Amino acid sequence: MNSKQIKSEKSLYFICSKYGYNSLFRSTLPLSILRRSPFFAIIFFLIVSATMAVAGNSVVVAADHLPGVTQPYENLIAAADVQSSDDLEGGNGLYSDDLYGDEYIKTPDQSVADPLYWFNYAIFSFNDKLYFWVLKPVARGYRFITPDPLRAGLRNFFHNSLFPLRFVNNLLQGKGDQAVSEVKSFVINTVGGGLGFATPAQYVFGINTYNEDMGQTFGSYSVKEGFYLVLPLMGPSTLRDTVGSVGDFFLSPMTYIESTELAVGLGTLDRINDVSFRIGDYEALKKAALDPYISIKDAYIQMRRKQIQE
Numbered sequence: 001m002n003s004k005q006i007k008s009e010k011s012l013y014f015i016c017s018k019y020g021y022n023s024l025f026r027s028t029l030p031l032s033i034l035r036r037s038p039f040f041a042i043i044f045f046l047i048v049s050a051t052m053a054v055a056g057n058s059v060v061v062a063a064d065h066l067p068g069v070t071q072p073y074e075n076l077i078a079a080a081d082v083q084s085s086d087d088l089e090g091g092n093g094l095y096s097d098d099l100y101g102d103e104y105i106k107t108p109d110q111s112v113a114d115p116l117y118w119f120n121y122a123i124f125s126f127n128d129k130l131y132f133w134v135l136k137p138v139a140r141g142y143r144f145i146t147p148d149p150l151r152a153g154l155r156n157f158f159h160n161s162l163f164p165l166r167f168v169n170n171l172l173q174g175k176g177d178q179a180v181s182e183v184k185s186f187v188i189n190t191v192g193g194g195l196g197f198a199t200p201a202q203y204v205f206g207i208n209t210y211n212e213d214m215g216q217t218f219g220s221y222s223v224k225e226g227f228y229l230v231l232p233l234m235g236p237s238t239l240r241d242t243v244g245s246v247g248d249f250f251l252s253p254m255t256y257i258e259s260t261e262l263a264v265g266l267g268t269l270d271r272i273n274d275v276s277f278r279i280g281d282y283e284a285l286k287k288a289a290l291d292p293y294i295s296i297k298d299a300y301i302q303m304r305r306k307q308i309q310e
Helices: 003-020 028-036 038-055 117-145 148-161 163-172 176-192 214-220 239-251 260-277 281-288 292-309
Strands: 228-231 235-238
Touching (some): 117 260, 117 292, 148 176, 148 260, 163 176, 163 214, 214 239, 214 292, 228 239, 235 239, 235 292, 281 292
Antiparallel strands (some): 228 235
């Protein structure tokens, strides 16, 4: 690998680490539909079952042997899983993960089975078009009319609301100190920060939060990744992360909102609000990538492995 390729891969890794992954539970729009529609739920689980059966006979597809890809890609649910605290109010450690570093090296064992390559690539292209044709224009308009303090407050609020998910997964991973920090942050920000719109726990007391999800919990118990998936509206995943995201979904307070309209509305607001902070990041990722599909896959796998190691 030449220096230009290494720089490209590291740039991709940084962008995906900071902006590119967000667990399935954050996608309240499609999952609200699944929860309220037995028909779509049945179809969803049939697809998952079929892909698991295929995986049993699959082989690892080496990235160098895949067909070339010319379409760019965007993970449409990239919100707050691995964000820098400097982007939010306070800037003192609301998000503790910093995954960019010189230790990123592409190794042979990075490959993950991709038996559904053509399906994944089709969804990859669909998500890309949806980003450029719908999500990005809407987010730009939203950013133009919405004051920055309000957008930052909304992002803080949605992050605070996911306290149960982070708390439970920290406990399941045996990270007691981090679970205690989550409780402190939630109480202080909810009571003293107006339901989490402000973050005094971070900018006054210096308390961090730790973004752990069920996929990371499974990984900490040595559950294998399975095979690679690209999900409609949700972006890159693996079988392990997809199954884990179902558990995360039931730990999200939005799951229990009875009004479909309210649940969908909040999920859409969360999505658009987050994207409004990072318009242009995907374009930078596209410019850095020699092959967007393969590069995003590799960066995602590396990011998740590093999250689990930490």
